[in-house]
Amino acid sequence: MKPFDIVIVGGGGAGLYAAMEAMKTNPALNIAVLSKVYPNRSHTSAAQGGANAALANKAKDDSVEMHIFDTIKGSDYLADQDAVDVLCSEAPKIIRELENIGTPWSRMEDNTIAQRPFGGAGRPRCCYCADKTGHTILQTLYEQCLRKGVLFFNEYFALNLSVHGSRSRGLIAMNMKTGKVEAFPAKTVIFATGGYAKMYWNRSSNAAGNTGDGQAIAYRAGIPMKDMEIVQFHPTGLRKSGLLVTEGARGEGGYLINKDGERFMARYAKEKMELGPRDLVSRSIETEILEGRGFDSPAGKYIHLDLRHLGADLIKSRLPQIREMTLNFEGVDPIEEPIPIRPTAHYSMGGIDTDNFGRTVMDGVYAAGECACVSVHGANRLGGNSLLDILVFGRIAGHTAAEEAGKFEPGSISEEDLRESVEDIRARMQPSGHYERYGALREELGQTLALNVGIFRESSLLHKGIQDIAELKERFKKVRVFDSSDVFNTNLQQVLELQNMLDLAETVAVGALAREESRGSHTRIDFPVRDDEKWHKHTLATLVDGKATPGEKPVTMGRYELQERTY
């Protein structure tokens, strides 16, 4: 294949924006977008809430500066302040640009883009399209990419970077439709593969494919991961699937009830009760469960979100989507029964270490979106800032790669280079005596992470987690692929995704053990306070001799001094 100027891995919001911007920057470039699912299926479509931008359509006194401050404070001061400047200053422009190319934003009375309040924001600046913001943004971007004739390789599964010395020569990927392992020689590669929170498996709100593939590929190529330990949990995930029951249920007056029938939030947030901030409610539910006041089931322990007292009429008129969802996914009608819930892993703040232009430490390799860590979210992402992140930094990465592609030699990937990836796969497909089931391993990984590297962390738990992950990695060597077919081998794909999750899980656990403080979403029982002296810095994890090796990186400060984070 003729070398590409840019190969973009991922067709979510970040990847598509990168593609559009790269084409705009230099229309002569030869660009490809690879995605393991059709781009419009990407997880960006799941974002309901909206995207933040200080348009000041709703609150006339809103400003970019206030958005910057809210973001830095929300991050518990772990975000890099120069990066946050870029994020928030670019926000109004990018939201308007999306509007200009067809995103169907909801509207205010004066016909401007509608905005609403969102957690952690001092002004109502979250731009939305009903409850389908991410979906409509993704549709718009996909439509525009079709319009511009972006070259898509849909249902291609990225396997590895082809690295020689310290240089990337391009990407190696499997065509799912044929099973063929193909070379994508390229001057530059942009990773935009989304988050890794699915490693918590049934304890995650994420799509099945949010397995951190891009991060794992970059990690294996020697590129450092940043702040991997920092994972955001949402308080109300469905017990069986981890899917989100949105805040609306509590907003309308739902109760959280333990097995003794208590409205236990009275113990943790006497005034706000169920409406306390996300992390506090998550920790409270987890405490109830840990102290034995949860309900029991083979699918794990849980507590009740009870809406029955609101009455059938209110539930039907105000919470129809929540009812539909609990009926569809849990078979529970909230009019008649309480909803079984527990906290669920929701967002990965950590990711591939990049600078403010999307560059990684490896020449010609870039990353953007949830798979990257710039860092604009620090230790805690604000609702509505993630869509913004993928758009702003997706665009920047696309622009940078387009400008810099000329600096790099066109890569070439030989048959020899491909062979390694092919052989890895072939080996998996050989029959062997004793074997492990990938499904079981995947579930066990989720369980150990939720238990030992979950909401509450502590040295002995983390050691246990690290040991479990190591054992799972050992057992993974015996996992076999039973489907021997070349055509759409989803069995093989899921096994490879598990491998990626296992590689990254180690970095999450190792980072969590290293960070001896509590900051944002990272809570250590044995180090309950924020420790700015020792830990006001990013953690890094680099693969050295097959092991996650910890490192660190300073936080870039700016106009805002460290303060206690209170709301």
Next chain:
Amino acid sequence: MTETIDQHQEGKRDVTFRVFRFNPQVDSKPYFDDYTISAERGITVLRSLNYIKEHVDATLSFRAFCQAGICGSCGMRVNGISKLACTSQVWDELDKCREPGIIRVEPLRSLPMIKDLIVDMDPLVDKMTRYANWVDSTMPLAEMGKKEFLISEEEFQQYDKATDCILCASCVSECSILRANTEYVSPAVLLKSYRMNVDSRDGIHDLRLAELVKDHGVWDCTHCYRCQESCVKSIPIMEAIHAIREDALEKRGPRDTSGAKHAEAFMEDIEKKGKLVEATLPIRTNGVVWTLTNLLPMAMKMIVKRRTPPPPPLVKSAKGIKIFRAMFREMTEHVKQDHLKSHKK
């Protein structure tokens, strides 16, 4: 083989999934495999398939991603109806089985088979491209990102429902025309075309419309309503199709391309939607040809303004519809002959 999904819970029932199998590498033709599992209340069809894949048969192939009814990956036919596996409850499906206790699972129709429950989505993407299913913005490039278009709530309402579409292709699989002619534009693509056409930011409305009225386009639809009935997001697809037709007649007139065919289809509209009958009254006094050329475009404007006709079951046939039907048939004949004559010239 009986396996258990979840050992707890009030109820469990034995369920057999009769699943369509086809691997082009080894099978000369498709066949069905039966998998019997014990499924508890609350389990979805997708979770059952996942369970079968993990515990019983790893070769069973299907697509799934979000597992939450938002990505559109898991469209398949369950008990003969195209829908999302991830939002379908097994126990509900048990009530719909043709053979008790056996849930049939098959791939979507009218798209090329790839393997088992996986079909090729590329034809749908190609059609989105052919019919320019995007907003071609009237904002000059240099102005992009600097200011907003001002858009009224009323305009937003016109495409709000249409933008719910997740391209799951359930409607594609149910469409009666597509089964006969895979080149047909497809309900989802008509819906998206409509959504673009009513967007005031878009500048290629006329080009899109010109494409839509060509062969295999909007006039081929038979109004069977199956797309709308099967839409997983309950989108009133037929309203979009009607709106495109009304728009085409208004902007391009009834003599456009294969004029007679258009008028016929339009009359079928009227026949079914008895409420629109007033619009055709002048025919009686002025004759068919005159009406078609002079008054229909105006009548169309009136209809367009009303915008959202009530959904099908609510549209009551107007009184005396029988008489009008007879009249329309007559009118069709007239138009056909008129058309033939103009061709001969």
